[in-house]
Amino acid sequence: MVEQAETLRRTPLNRDRILRAAVSLADEAGIESLSMRNLAHALGVVPMALYKHVANKDELLDGMIDVIVGEIEPPVPDADWKSAVRRRVLSARQVLRHHPWAPLAIESRTTATPAVLAYLDSIVGTLRAGGFSVDLAHHVMHAMGSRILGFSQELFDASRRAGRSGAGAPVPPTDLPPEVAARFPHLAEVATAAAHDDGSIVGQGCDDQFEFEFALDLLLDGIERLRRQGWTSAHR
CATH class of the missing domain: 1.10.357.10 (Tetracycline Repressor, domain 2)
Structure with missing residues (x-):
């Protein structure tokens, strides 16, 4: 572990290395956990060293998108x-x-x-x-x-809305209560007929x-x- 950290410190820092490290961090822990401080720690440098290559977090995100x-x-x-x-x-x-x-x-x-x-x-x-x-x-x-x-952009995907507003919108469940199914028969029909995939990139849903x-x-x-x-x- 010590040798790995020492190797990180000796590897020249550049924009591409920073962006790819940021992508790896986001893959592992989610984009919400990404910060300049966490990224600097992963790279074995001080946070100020990052700003020589990316001006701010917005520029970092733009670069990460381009990598993807x-x-x-x-x-x-x-x-x-x-x-x-x-x-x-x-x-x-x-x-x-x-x-x-x-x-x-x-x-x-x-x-x-x-x-x-x-x-x-x-x-x-x-x-x-x-x-x-x-x-x-x-x-x-x-x-x-x-x-x-x-x-x-899915109609019934609360998790994506939650990422924007902090509070997810109500999502029609797969098995609608009888009173709801009676009020919205078409939704009930497609909800029970749809194939669901828990491994979807947007989570459980259609x-x-x-x-x-x-x-x-x-x-x-x-x-x-x-x-x-x-x-x-x-x-x-």
């Missing part, structure tokens, strides 16, 4: 647009399975980070190369939303891998239909 996005596999050359987008979206989702704090971190930023912008730009580039008009590509990006980055891929495939199939039709928003 950098793990998404690059575009496959000469692939058709649909399989290319699907493959990259599912790669992004797999990355978030390894870093479950990342969706909330991405949502918390007021502006997209450089790596996020580059990723989105490459997705648009894939659409354009696949024959999409600028107009259709614009609306496709809106329709896909956060799903492009491998996650979706956002398991099957549901994610099902919705993704519906979107991609619909998008392809619009492309073939030469769809434009002027047709609304």
Whole structure:
């Protein structure tokens, strides 16, 4: 242990090392536990040493997001647009399975980070190369939303709301009480029919891998239909 700490102290400190250490800390204990002090301790330096490479915690979070996005596999050359987008979206989702704090971190930023912008730009580039008009590509990006980055903003996910407001909203349970089921029969129907996955990146709920891929495939199939039709928003 002493030798390991000594090795840490001798290893030159740089921005990449700081960001990757921060990602590791967030993976282990959650983004809430990350502080400049804890990060400095993990790196075997004093907190002030970090500020030579990252100005503040906001810049640290931006850099961490860029590290995560950098793990998404690059575009496959000469692939058709649909399989290319699907493959990259599912790669992004797999990355978030390894870093479950990342969706909330991405949502918390007021502006997209450089790596996020580059990723989105490459997705648009894939659409354009696949024959999409600028107009259709614009609306496709809106329709896909956060799903492009491998996650979706779930309607019945209290834990994600709690991360923003400090108090989670009520969540419909899997087995609704009879009086509630009678008042909201459609919710009761889907609640009992839905497959749940305790290993989901957002916790217990309907956002398991099957549901994610099902919705993704519906979107991609619909998008392809619009492309073939030469769809434009002027047709609304």
